[in-house]
Amino acid sequence: MDRRKFLKTGLASAAGVAGLVAGTTSLLTWSPRTHAATVNVNISAVAGDIPLHAGVDNVARSTYMLCFSSNSAPQFHGPTILCQEGDTVNVTLNNTLAIDTVFAVTGTGINESIGAGNNSTFSFTAPAPGTYIYHDNQNSGVNRVMGLNGALVVMPNSSNRSFNGGPTFTRQFKWALHCLDPAWGETLSADGHNAVNSINPDSFNPSFFTLNGFSYPETHNPDTDLEGNIGEAALIRLINTGGMIHSPHFHGNHVEITSVNRNNVTGERKEKDIVSMMPLDARDVIYPFKTPPDAWPAASGAQRYPMHCHSEMSQTTAGGSYPHGLHAGIIIGQSPATEPEL
Numbered sequence: 001m002d003r004r005k006f007l008k009t010g011l012a013s014a015a016g017v018a019g020l021v022a023g024t025t026s027l028l029t030w031s032p033r034t035h036a037a038t039v040n041v042n043i044s045a046v047a048g049d050i051p052l053h054a055g056v057d058n059v060a061r062s063t064y065m066l067c068f069s070s071n072s073a074p075q076f077h078g079p080t081i082l083c084q085e086g087d088t089v090n091v092t093l094n095n096t097l098a099i100d101t102v103f104a105v106t107g108t109g110i111n112e113s114i115g116a117g118n119n120s121t122f123s124f125t126a127p128a129p130g131t132y133i134y135h136d137n138q139n140s141g142v143n144r145v146m147g148l149n150g151a152l153v154v155m156p157n158s159s160n161r162s163f164n165g166g167p168t169f170t171r172q173f174k175w176a177l178h179c180l181d182p183a184w185g186e187t188l189s190a191d192g193h194n195a196v197n198s199i200n201p202d203s204f205n206p207s208f209f210t211l212n213g214f215s216y217p218e219t220h221n222p223d224t225d226l227e228g229n230i231g232e233a234a235l236i237r238l239i240n241t242g243g244m245i246h247s248p249h250f251h252g253n254h255v256e257i258t259s260v261n262r263n264n265v266t267g268e269r270k271e272k273d274i275v276s277m278m279p280l281d282a283r284d285v286i287y288p289f290k291t292p293p294d295a296w297p298a299a300s301g302a303q304r305y306p307m308h309c310h311s312e313m314s315q316t317t318a319g320g321s322y323p324h325g326l327h328a329g330i331i332i333g334q335s336p337a338t339e340p341e342l
């Protein structure tokens with residue numbers, strides 16, 4: 001894995017703006033503009049095997065998934081679409097699946113159907129600043145949970161904040177929370193993509209719980225960890241693309257909730273250590289990099305804290321202690337260029 005993938009976006013050009021960030025990358029880097037631009041996005045709907053963590057028995061695993069990808073290879077999650085309010089977003093969606101797919105965006109009327117084997121281009125105007133989920137909304141969410149989802153992040157005009165008048169931050173991150181049932185993948189792999197239509201959502205029995213597509217212990221990497229210096233703050237765009245409640249619990253410091261499903265909190269903001277999220281929820285939170293108030297002895301040097309999901313299944317899967325669980329690191333008080341030994 002690359003040490004860190006800085007993907008610069010937002011540079012306007014005559015040909016339009018490239019607005020995609022890899023789906024496993026948490027860091028979102030943005031340069032505000034004073035004008036709307038055209039953002040061209042190429043996404044393929046593809047199917048294939050996605051590697052999963054080997055687990056306590058060290059047996060390599062993978063699961064068959066349906067994916068939105070920025071190339072022809074399976075990719076979980078779909079690429080993050082980064083744009084600015086008022087931008088024209090042109091999406092070219094190449095559906096290589098044997099079934100129709102849908103590109104729908106939460107909280108908007110955007111809902112495009114692309115036939116099996118078809119290639120289609122559609123456009124929309126970037127909605128109000130905030131965090132959205134794009135997803136295939138068919139079959140009571142089964143298609144989304146099978147992997148057809150990604151984040152749409154809309155920045156405000158001329159401002160590097162999550163919304164106009166919102167709090168400032170040093171870096172922004174996307175954390176996609178998800179859970180997987182490999183038995184569903186086996187069904188699709190054996191019986192074809194059409195089998196997704198007959199999967200009963202009630203049969204969902206997840207055994208992998210992921211952050212940006214990774215399960216613990218693979219979640220301790222630069223694509224998932226939060227890192228910052230004392231005095232800085234991170235904006236975390238949390239999305240729940242999975243099929244169950246996720247309850248990320250932040251250790252070290254509490255987070256300030258700034259937006260709940262794109263409803264911005266402009267007055268006093270609640271501080272929370274647990275942010276419970278239903279499927280398809282989006283929450284923006286600010287994590288302050290400061291010495292935790294209850295740190296003893298006084299913290300010196302880099303301090304490492306966990307974020308983990310308090311939903312029971314994520315904690316006890318594969319026998320406890322988090323293998324396959326939703327868990328990441330928070331590193332306070334150092335340059336992101338170096339990482340402490342665990």
Ligand SMILES: [Cu+2]
Binds near residue numbers: 249250308310
């Ligand atoms: Cu906890």
